[in-house]
Amino acid sequence: MPAPAHLPEQMPVPVPERRSFLGLLLAAAGGLVSATLAIPLMRFATFPLRVPSEEASWSDVGKIDEFLSLAEPVARTIDVKKIDGWRSSVVQNGVYIVPTGSGNFKVLSSVCPHLGCAVRWIGKRDKFICPCHGGTFTNIGVHISGPPLRAMDELESKVENGILKVRFQYFRQLVAKKEPVG
Amino acid sequence: MPDPEHPLSQENQRPISGWMKWLDRRTDIHSLLNEALDEPIPGGARWAYVFGSGLLYLFLSQVITGVFLTLYYVPSSDHAHTTVSYISKVVSSGLFLRSIHAYGATAIIILLFLHISQTLLYGSYKGRRELLWLSGCFLLALMLGMAFTGYLLPWDQKAYFATAVGTNIISEVPLIGEPLQQLLRGGPQMGTLTLSRFFVLHVFVLPGMLIAFIAMHVFLFRKAGAAGPFKEDPVYPKLPTQKFYPRQLVMDMVASLLIVLALALVAYFVPVHLGPEANTSDTSYIPRPEWYYLPIFQWLKVVSGRWSLFGGILLPGLLALLFAAIPFLDRGRERRPWKRPVVVAGFAIFVACYAGLGAISYRDDRTDQNVAAQLTRQKQAEIDYMRQPFQIQSQPSNPVPVALVTADPLIAKGTAIFAEQPCGGCHGDRGEGTTEAPALIGIGQKYSSNQLAFLLHHRTPQMIKGGMPPVDLNQADTDALVAYLRSLK
Ligand code: FES
Numbered sequence: 076m077p078a079p080a081h082l083p084e085q086m087p088v089p090v091p092e093r094r095s096f097l098g099l100l101l102a103a104a105g106g107l108v109s110a111t112l113a114i115p116l117m118r119f120a121t122f123p124l125r126v127p128s129e130e131a132s133w134s135d136v137g138k139i140d141e142f143l144s145l146a147e148p149v150a151r152t153i154d155v156k157k158i159d160g161w162r163s164s165v166v167q168n169g170v171y172i173v174p175t176g177s178g179n180f181k182v183l184s185s186v187c188p189h190l191g192c193a194v195r196w197i198g199k200r201d202k203f204i205c206p207c208h209g210g211t212f213t214n215i216g217v218h219i220s221g222p223p224l225r226a227m228d229e230l231e232s233k234v235e236n237g238i239l240k241v242r243f244q245y246f247r248q249l250v251a252k253k254e255p256v257g
Numbered sequence: 258m259p260d261p262e263h264p265l266s267q268e269n270q271r272p273i274s275g276w277m278k279w280l281d282r283r284t285d286i287h288s289l290l291n292e293a294l295d296e297p298i299p300g301g302a303r304w305a306y307v308f309g310s311g312l313l314y315l316f317l318s319q320v321i322t323g324v325f326l327t328l329y330y331v332p333s334s335d336h337a338h339t340t341v342s343y344i345s346k347v348v349s350s351g352l353f354l355r356s357i358h359a360y361g362a363t364a365i366i367i368l369l370f371l372h373i374s375q376t377l378l379y380g381s382y383k384g385r386r387e388l389l390w391l392s393g394c395f396l397l398a399l400m401l402g403m404a405f406t407g408y409l410l411p412w413d414q415k416a417y418f419a420t421a422v423g424t425n426i427i428s429e430v431p432l433i434g435e436p437l438q439q440l441l442r443g444g445p446q447m448g449t450l451t452l453s454r455f456f457v458l459h460v461f462v463l464p465g466m467l468i469a470f471i472a473m474h475v476f477l478f479r480k481a482g483a484a485g486p487f488k489e490d491p492v493y494p495k496l497p498t499q500k501f502y503p504r505q506l507v508m509d510m511v512a513s514l515l516i517v518l519a520l521a522l523v524a525y526f527v528p529v530h531l532g533p534e535a536n537t538s539d540t541s542y543i544p545r546p547e548w549y550y551l552p553i554f555q556w557l558k559v560v561s562g563r564w565s566l567f568g569g570i571l572l573p574g575l576l577a578l579l580f581a582a583i584p585f586l587d588r589g590r591e592r593r594p595w596k597r598p599v600v601v602a603g604f605a606i607f608v609a610c611y612a613g614l615g616a617i618s619y620r621d622d623r624t625d626q627n628v629a630a631q632l633t634r635q636k637q638a639e640i641d642y643m644r645q646p647f648q649i650q651s652q653p654s655n656p657v658p659v660a661l662v663t664a665d666p667l668i669a670k671g672t673a674i675f676a677e678q679p680c681g682g683c684h685g686d687r688g689e690g691t692t693e694a695p696a697l698i699g700i701g702q703k704y705s706s707n708q709l710a711f712l713l714h715h716r717t718p719q720m721i722k723g724g725m726p727p728v729d730l731n732q733a734d735t736d737a738l739v740a741y742l743r744s745l746k
Pocket of ligand 1: 187188189190191192205206207208209210221222223
């Protein structure tokens with residue numbers, strides 16, 4: 076309900092400069108208040124991008140004695156602990172313990188470097204064969220034929236208190252070089 | 258530049274230039290802005306008028322912090338407490354934002370009280386402002402509803418038991434009480450369905466209604482105009498006016514700034530607590546509502562039993578009706594508080610009683626040794642819980658193991674055959690199915706071993722059309738493959 080027009084204004088109408096100065100002051104104050112909230116809000120929202128991604132954890136494969144006199148690759152299922160936000164879950168992954176001669180061995184991921192199917196050890200043929208697109212690998216995981224662009228991926232392993240441990244990781248698919256992901 | 262559409266005098270026009278002009282031609286934003294900023298205030302700007310804007314500002318802050326909190330919050334009894342704990346203990350600024358949001362609710366209650374007191378004392382509800390007042394009453398109820406529903410969401414002991422009591426009270430309402438309580442709880446007992454319901458109310462339903470009623474409230478306010486000081490006539494203001502911009506706007510902004518700063522300081526230095534997760538079987542827990550609900554809680558203790566229908570339902574209902582009807586009952590044009598003793602004294606008595614009940618409740622809890630000790634224990638449990646590092650929630654391990662090793666030699670052989678044959682290429686590595694071919698998991702329930710063996714060697718037209726190649730295996734290998742297929746679960 077506007078006041079009748081003939082009444083005088085109580086205050087002189089400020090000149091434009093004063094108004095824009097006030098506007099500036101208001102904007103500054105408003106900015107300060109917004110920043111009080113905006114900075115923590117941004118930190119809050121971008122938190123998952125800023126936490127350093129967890130180092131892949133070590134999983135137990137089994138007692139070292141089992142693997143010292145292997146004649147051919149053996150498969151083992153390992154539990155891999157994954158941290159996902161506020162929850163942790165255990166997923167199982169397959170690895171192969173592959174003898175490399177004179178009691179040595181290495182641990183290969185069963186994930187095919189082509190598109191990620193689980194590679195199978197086919198003892199009858201002395202080969203690793205991937206069921207999905209027929210990639211084949213020698214008994215130490217070297218690529219022989221088929222679409223994969225590199226050998227099967229070796230995983231970091233160590234022995235602690237007689238237990239073989241492996242650090243399970245995923246590697247980028249469809250590339251010739253082995254690069255960890257995640 | 259004078260605009261023939263908006264016959265305002267020269268000095269009323271704010272200079273516009275460049276992109277503003279571009280925008281203005283398309284939106285008419287300039288005249289909207291003028292309209293908003295040039296709202297005349299009879300008698301000039303005053304600090305007494307800042308509460309409405311302050312509430313709007315706080316509501317905005319609640320919306321923003323609330324939206325951000327839902328980035329991490331999960332409304333299920335399995336996860337709610339863990340996620341709030343994650344927000345409070347792990348996420349950057351999480352505790353601060355959660356505190357701003359929780360204390361924001363308290364600040365809104367305080368400001369509502371100030372806003373209502375000012376309106377009542379100044380008689381600003383007079384002069385064709387009944388709908389404005391009524392929309393305000395709805396806003397008050399909605400805000401109280403927001404505070405009530407939001408309280409449960411962290412799912413700690415305090416939240417759970419306070420809400421259990423709160424929803425119990427609803428069942429006292431005659432006739433409709435029981436069904437209403439069950440509707441709100443999603444069943445006879447409190448549980449994860451209660452949490453979902455409160456979440457939906459707190460995050461979708463009530464905020465939606467709040468926004469609608471705030472729009473209505475602001476619209477009606479602008480329609481009626483600012484009421485001005487209490488010596489002003491409510492219908493035909495006579496005092497010289499002052500425009501909303503700049504003085505009142507500056508006051509509103511300064512007040513909002515102070516409120517937010519105060520909120521930020523409290524949130525930073527005295528962050529809210531999260532207690533241990535709700536333990537529904539804990540019978541020793543003594544629930545206490547938030548301080549502004551404490552007097553109601555105390556009142557219900559007083560009137561329990563024979564008087565519960567009158568004291569718990571009729572009297573509060575009557576008071577609420579009376580409150581909503583104030584502008585219809587107090588109709589004179591007189592606004593000076595000392596000339597309206599009934600309304601002013603009535604309100605003062607109500608406030609005194611309300612505060613008194615709160616004080617009695619507080620005193621009772623302190624004088625009863627057992628209660629006091631238990632309350633202290635509960636407080637201590639919260640402090641202890643806050644000190645503990647975040648406990649990551651572990652999920653049960655993936656129940657489908659990688660099919661690399663199996664015990665049954667026949668199945669193991671079948672696994673190898675499945676792997677050697679091109680089956681997995683289309684049916685998936687573990688028979689889980691792909692876009693090429695259906696899943697084989699569970700096929701053992703559909704077909705017997707004989708049927709499966711038959712199907713492998715005699716494909717149906719549908720299988721041939723789907724591109725399934727012929728299977729060439731001897732009897733032993735077929736049996737092994739069938740055993741493997743039937744083992745897929
Ligand atoms: S995924 Fe193994 S060959 Fe394609």
